[in-house]
Amino acid sequence: MVENMRSELFFLKQFGFNDTLLQEIFLLGINPIEIIFNNGYQLYAEFENKFTSRDRDLAENYYNYKEFKSDLFKKDDFLKDSKSKIYFKYDVNEMTELMPEKIMPLFMYSKGDSTLLEANKKRVAIVGTRHPSPKAIAITRKLTRKFVEDQYIVVSGLAEGIDTISHETAIDYNGKTIAVLPTNFKNIYPKKNQELAQKILDEGLLITSIGPQESTYKSSFLVRNQYLANISDIVVVTETNLKSGTMNTIRNASEASKKILFVDQEDELINNKIYEFGGEMLSD
Incomplete structure (x- = not known):
């Protein structure tokens, strides 16, 4: 399993990638950055129909994603609030x-x-x-x-x-x-x-x-x-x-x-x- 997979998927979702695509990536345990931004999905036929037209547009510029991720991490109140909590679908948690x-x-x-x-x-x-x-x-x-x-x-x-x-x-x-x-x-x-x-x-x-x-x-x-x-x-x-x-x-x-x-x-x-x-x- 890729290190920090959950964190990366969270930021990718906030950037605009769809749930179905991100879930498929998690369940296969593959690197989401390589699949999404380096045309790695071409190695996996099952990913072809998981990418919407919006996903393909977002995947064209990895630099934009890195900037977005950095800004969100530094500035977003939710991520800095000690009362905030994120629940991941494939973990065991209260939700x-x-x-x-x-x-x-x-x-x-x-x-x-x-x-x-x-x-x-x-x-x-x-x-x-x-x-x-x-x-x-x-x-x-x-x-x-x-x-x-x-x-x-x-x-x-x-x-x-x-x-x-x-x-x-x-x-x-x-x-x-x-x-x-x-x-x-x-x-x-x-x-x-x-x-x-x-x-x-x-x-x-x-x-x-x-x-x-x-x-x-x-x-x-x-x-x-x-x-x-x-x-x-x-x-x-x-x-x-x-x-x-x-x-x-x-x-x-x-x-x-x-x-x-x-x-x-x-x-x-x-x-x-x-x-x-x-x-x-x-x-x-």
């Missing part, structure tokens, strides 16, 4: 213990108290609409407080609405909370939750699959829901629409065989859809 290999990206990242990911900790995801009703807000606060009292770590997605209420209530009652982000740590979304993200860092944890030099796409929000469901033992839904990000989280929780609890949506179609995913309605 890979929770995340199935088929959905784990090559790298994931955290800032804060990484012990909150330990297998012996209880985690509940409390999620819902970005535009909650007053009733849903009250129920979310009540349920979050109850789970905090029962020593659960509250997981949510830092979105507006139910997610924000879940995080804030956990903090208000001295609980621990994890925010799963669809962005990197420099570009908190929504911007109005930047202060909340900082509060979470004080005692909790931020995690993401988006590296310090990577961009967020529409698909990043759906992928975030997948990670959120998989690191949680229970997913609790207080209010949702039939077609929504929350329903996507419910689907992911079902596929991961997680316990799904939900508040009566007072809509037969929505309730039945959640039942289809194995949901259990909470009583008063």
Whole structure:
């Protein structure tokens, strides 16, 4: 195995090379620099279709990569922060213990108290609409407080609405909370939750699959829901629409065989859809 392979793959990914290519290089245990920048892939027929047009453009100038790597190492706040942690897909760590290999990206990242990911900790995801009703807000606060009292770590997605209420209530009652982000740590979304993200860092944890030099796409929000469901033992839904990000989280929780609890949506179609995913309605 090439020395410092993980570190090199991290920088190559931040430079823009795709996950599929980098995973293939790691699994074959070959030197990524020689393969990528010295046309070494021509020696391995299986690499030919792993290079996208973007990869080929990036591979044309090794000097640009060296400059990028040096600047990132010296200047990026994430790499200099003692609270930062990088999780590699093929290592045994807190993240890979929770995340199935088929959905784990090559790298994931955290800032804060990484012990909150330990297998012996209880985690509940409390999620819902970005535009909650007053009733849903009250129920979310009540349920979050109850789970905090029962020593659960509250997981949510830092979105507006139910997610924000879940995080804030956990903090208000001295609980621990994890925010799963669809962005990197420099570009908190929504911007109005930047202060909340900082509060979470004080005692909790931020995690993401988006590296310090990577961009967020529409698909990043759906992928975030997948990670959120998989690191949680229970997913609790207080209010949702039939077609929504929350329903996507419910689907992911079902596929991961997680316990799904939900508040009566007072809509037969929505309730039945959640039942289809194995949901259990909470009583008063």
